Amino acid sequence: MTAVTTKRHMRHGEPARAAGIIRTRLKPLGRWALYYVSLKGPLITFSDDEQSVPFLEVDILDWRVTSTSRKGCFVVKVSHLAHCISLYFVDEAAFKFWVPSLENATSRKIDDHYRSIRIIARGESSSVIEGEDMETGAKVAIKVIDRDMCSPALFAFVENEVQILAHVNHPQIINLADVYETPRFLFLVMGYAAGGDLETLLESRSTFTHKEIYLILRQILRALDYLHQRDFVHRDVKPGNVLLDSTEPLICRLADLGFAACLKTKILNAVLGTVQFMAPEMVKKESYGCTVDIWAVGVIAFRLLLGRFPFEGSESDILRRIRGGIGNIFDDDLSRLPKAAQSFIRSLLQVDPEKRLTALGALHHRFLYKPAVEPYSFRFRAVALAVVMAVKLGMLYRNESHQKQDLADVEGYSEFSVTTSRVFTPRKVRRSSMSSKLFVESLDACPRHYSSVSATELTRPSHDNPGRSTDLLMGAGRRELRSSWDRAFVFRRRRSNRSIG
Structure with missing residues (x-):
């Protein structure tokens, strides 16, 4: 089912937009004539009809707007020094629409609401400035596009982005706060990302923990699921x-x-984006849909897990290999990953788009459906591992609020949704011992060969809370562990009569 998309409101109002056939006088003593008048931001243009090229363009920023109405006649004057443009209306509704639009166009300036701090990036036709909202003090990123340096095709993509972002509102998609225009420049006020981009992070680091991979992929997939439900295809998903x-x-x-x-x-069939992230159907110039974004997520996941692209070489070599898919050529590489990760990668990098997972399906894949097992305190580690192991054991939750509390206790577990009603509550537990086989299986959400979590680290008492008695306390906090994994996790209770609820 397609989700309903509603337009978002800008923080400081919308840019002026109006158009129509209006009786106009372009000079104080000139003649009245019917022209097609278009208002976009502070720029007002005049042409003989809607299809004709404008013969006059005027920047009315800081001009004065006056309006008069008398006996069914409505006149709006836009004047500056010796220049005066008059618009004559016989329809009161059109008059009431144009007056505030012209007032907006003549007075709306970015300097009235935002203060520039420094230039973050600069390109041939655009630059990005770090700014500050004068009302709230919040940091923003201001993207400045120079119309004179932009090709018509490139500027069309910019306008397309503005139109889509105006209808998008999701925490995992960059937000568009405001839009300002001058005859030469377009200013897009967007959310500020203090951490840079994922590409920079990938270049600076060679390995990632499972928790980091889990968080990155889930957030990207949630954003794509939101777009795909509204029939939008991103077409350029990449770390940058x-x-x-x-x-x-x-x-x-x-x-x-x-x-x-x-x-x-x-119908989408254009070849767009970055070569390494293009899906086979796009490379073959076939019609495609939302699944091209899922392929790109598969490439990102491959790179996060193995530290390189699945397809490398010259551009022609990459395109040829993409058409063939991963097949069996990466068996040696994928074999180093846990089975859940192998299945996840192969499900995303399917050559046949019909067999490829959707964004929602990828979110429910077992590789991402388990919590990341790397909390930062001793007690949190115990709770996290107990939940994972108990789900496999099929123990019961008696009180749903206990389940929510326990999951909320563990940092990073807001993403974790349990699919079965038979889930264990760490708040009511009896003494038990897990076999080494079961323990290792329970950690397949956090494979140690690419995670920084080690067996020693997971069983070490926290320095900020050593030996504290809680409802759930690992035996390692009270005594040294024996060498066997069989005794790695021993759950203690305060009262001997405590039992499973």
């Missing part, structure tokens, strides 16, 4: 377009929707 609000903890936002398109309005 994943911005990081912060790195501790990792908070990601999908950005750069210039190539995005709506499946409702046209």
